[in-house]
Amino acid sequence: MEDKNKIFWTTDEKEKIKIEQSKIVMYLEEKGFAKVKLSDEQYMLVRLKNNRIRKTAIEEMADIIKHYLLDVLGNDAVYEVFAKGVTTYLNKGKFSLLKTVDLVEDRDERDLARFFFKNVFCEITKNGIKVKPYSELEFPIWENRILDFEFKMPKNKTKGQFEAFCLYLAKEDELRLEAMRSFLGYLLHRNKDRGEDKAVILYDENMGLKGQANGRTGKTLLSQAISKCKQVEIFDGKEIKIGSWFKNQRIDLTTDLIVYDDLNKNVSFEKFFPMISTGIEVEKKHKASFYIPKEKSPKLLISSNYVVTGPGGNSDMGRRYEYEIANYFTADYTPKDKFGVMFFDSYWPNEEWSKFYLFMMQSVQLYLKKGLVKAEDINLRKSRLTSSTHPEFFEYANDYVQTNTWQNKRDFENLFKEAYSVDVTAHKMYKWLENYSNNIGGNFETKSQNSEYLFKIEKGNDGARVD
Structure with a gap:
């Protein structure tokens, strides 16, 4: 029962009511209202209750006071005074008097992750999953971390529909499924202390073949699956405009993952480097910006129907984890056709x-045990080279490049021109050969000898780069 002795007004001998503004601030603090510092110029109003914290606004404060005055005390007279001067009693200046509380840090630990459900929370380590009651939770959490589901361990051990769906996306190959589970676990683990600062990039296995941009294979459903477990912001990648898209207005302190779905083919991966390696500047409309440092910033997932281009080199490739989705599902054969249900809707059975x-928690467990597991490329090398050279160049180079052997660059170039009727400059051919060498993990060298311009792509016997 609510305490009826919280008085934040006075009544004089003429029964005139006066709201005491300092006491109304104290009353709000007792109800859990406070502020969190985001930057030197920006604070966020929050409410902490039952070890859970969430963003709040003036409307909730007004509702709390209205409920107390009318429903608890039945004091219409005081409520009338409050209602007439509500903008005086509740405003930005008054909010600055609320106590400042530390920003709640409920992100995962380096070797431990948590899922929060309505009835229990689960702790995941590389050794297993423990289901615990909230009485054992020793720190406050953001309220929006709690998933709207009462979790119970499945009654039977048969494979679930979503796991079966993932196996199809992995070409029904257990090794590729393990790699998929590792990147799902990586994206679900809300921690950046394991030294794997990478964006996960999803492609279709037939991407770019025969000049087509394939889609509808299940990439988007994977990001939706993660959004059922963590705080995810999904952006339409086709609508990104270079130079104006880092406003990040929808990103918040509790955002765990940013998804760029179907990325615009003209956007360079280099634009994401700061987001991956340093942190994120968030600009809310009509508010001062604030900065989320790298260790607290969201991870990044990109899906694309084209090879995501970048500057190349170690700084580029070291920031990306790429995975090709099998073309098992299409626009004409969807997961609903296969399983007879819509994943994640209100009719999907609790089991x-x-x-x-x-399955998602077990994927986190696998990631904590093995890290990001790399899957073998299917067509990615060919698609990447084709996108940066010519559709026929990959096959031509595979047939005519002799690794670890000096070759005449002019002869190589002229033969390609004759075979495919392509007008290519000497400089462009140099870049194509360099790209091909990088693509197969070789060292590209050139030299002039007896008026001839020669090139060599050197590779070790194991196919590794030779330094």
């Missing part, structure tokens, strides 16, 4: 929800 969450 499937439980199996789904268990």
Whole structure:
């Protein structure tokens, strides 16, 4: 029952009511209202209750006071005074008097992750998953971390529909499924202390072949699956405009993952480097910006129907983890056609929800144990080279480049021109050969000898780069 002795007004001998503004601030603090510092110029109003914290606004404060005056005390007279001067009693100046609390740090630990459900929370380590009651939770959490589901361990051990779906995306190959589970686990683990600062990039296995941009294979459903477990902001990658898209207005302190779905082919991966390696500047409309440092910033997932281009080199490739999705599903054959249900809708059985969450937590467990597992490329090398050279160049180079052997560059170039009727400059051919060498993990060298211009792509016997 609510305490009826919280008085933040006075009544004089003429029964005139006066709201005491310092006491109304104290009353709000007792109700859990406070502010969190985001930057030197910006604070956020929050409410902490039952070890859970969330963003709040003036409307909730007004509702709390209205409820107390009318429903608890039945004091219409005081409420009338409050209602007439509400903008005086509740305003930005008054909010600055609220106590400042530390920003809640409920991100995962380096070797431990947590899923929060309505009834329990789960702790995941490389050794297993423990289901715990909230009485054992020793720190406050953001309220929006709590998933709207009462989790119970599945009654039977048969594979769930979502896991079966993932196996199809992995070409029904257990090794590729392990790699998929590792990147799902990486994206679900809300921690950046493991030294794997990478964006996950998803492609279709037939991307770019025969000049087509394939889609509808299940990439988007994977990002939706993660959004059922963590705080995810999904952006339409086709709508990104170079030079104006780092406003990040929808990103918040509790955002765990940013998704750029179907990325515009003209956007360079280099534009994401600061987001991956340093942190994120967030600009809210009509508010001062604030900065989320790298260790607290969201991870990044990109899906694309084209090879995501970048500057190349170690700084580029070291920031990306790429995975090709099998073209098992299409626009004409969807997961609903296969399984007879829509994943994640209100009709999906609770047992499937439980199996789904268990699969996702087991994916985190796998990641904590093995890190990011790399899958073998299917067509990615060919697609990457084709996008940066000519559609026929990959096959031509595969046939005519002799590794570890000096070759005449002019002869190589002229033969390509004759075979494919392509007008290519000497400089462009140099860049194509350099790209091909990088693509197969070789060292590209050139030299002039007896008026001839020669090139060599050197590779070790194991196919590794020779330094």
